[in-house]
Amino acid sequence: MFSIATNGYDKIFQACLDSHQKYADLQNYDYRAFTKSPPSGISGTNSAWLKVAIILRALEKGYQNVFFVDADALIREYTPPIDSVFCQDKFVYMSVESSGNFNSGVIIVVNSPQAIKFFKNLLLRADVPNSLLPKSDRCLYENGHVINLAKNSPIVQIIDPKWNYNYNTNIGEGEKEYISHGRELEAWKQKPHAKKPPLSLFQSLLVRIEQGPRYFLLNRLLKFYEHEYNF
Template structure:
């Protein structure tokens, strides 16, 4: 029985696909969000795009996926696919459960950096997956050797020490090769794929407005959260999102 199975929870499938698109990323990457919805509908999965609250700090926005992965496992989903807002789910993408391997509960692909990339995370409902995300959240308040500006370095840190992680075929998180016949095309920041994303005029205008706002917050020192304060801030934001999105 999956962790936290509850027949009264507001879910209609045993698989959840979700994305975090705060700070109006749902409008900037509207074409990608549409591809997430199509993929979920094609396979009969539940789908949630977390776009509220509309604004939060950059730190909380990138870490929220880990908090919500942990809580959505407690909802009882057998499989969960998290995809960043800047990921396009392609028509060729197979079912989530097709990646299943014995004794593996968390699935990550290696990105252009040579390390696992947390823009796509697949989790099977298993105590080992719960332990993995708990471990990532536990180290969120301190520095780790692999640390970067967001959560990815902490995911790398825990994944290197976990026996439950399996490396996905890179087609599941392709942020490096535009010629690859991929399942998930990831237009990740700083990578070779980002310039290939075709953004409409409205999305460009929203992106400009967001950049201006975040720059002003940076000048005011309000765009990030102090590491020591992150666990409490993340828990509070997670609670707010769970009230807005009961599936999580």
């Protein structure tokens, strides 16, 4: 089980990270909050894509299950264990928003060759601009590619939105969410928000050329975090 809270997010969302640790302790899960930044720094976009690289590496190392939770997600004390959502022949579990699109802020993975292939394919998309995706799939950071890849994948299972309750999801009347994502208002107000307009396809391509392949950068970042956090 892990979260990524770089660039001061660990301070802003400390209460959320504390809830992760409490849940992990209760369920006897191994938990890591990746809060350090490498000497060269790490952008918000690369922090988001890093989750894909970490999930893949954890699967390749033989972890039986991998549970990712965004840093701004608060886990309630009554949340059941992740194996309560498991079903036959499904290996990646996420909830969808009211739009019908997947939200990658909470991802549960069962180790299997199919899951490893899924995240390998996802990581290979790290250098593909969101602008190339269908308009209905476009979303911030890696989430657009998660949506695009997951919506037609037979190994992905939609789970109850209680596992990822945010401002774009609905749960049944009288029901309580398990994970409250981005709804801790006071902390969320401190979160830096992008003020620049989205880049055009041409601009996105120029940025990728200037910065170099993200795929290789993510592998370098992965080595740093493996060494620092021993996972």
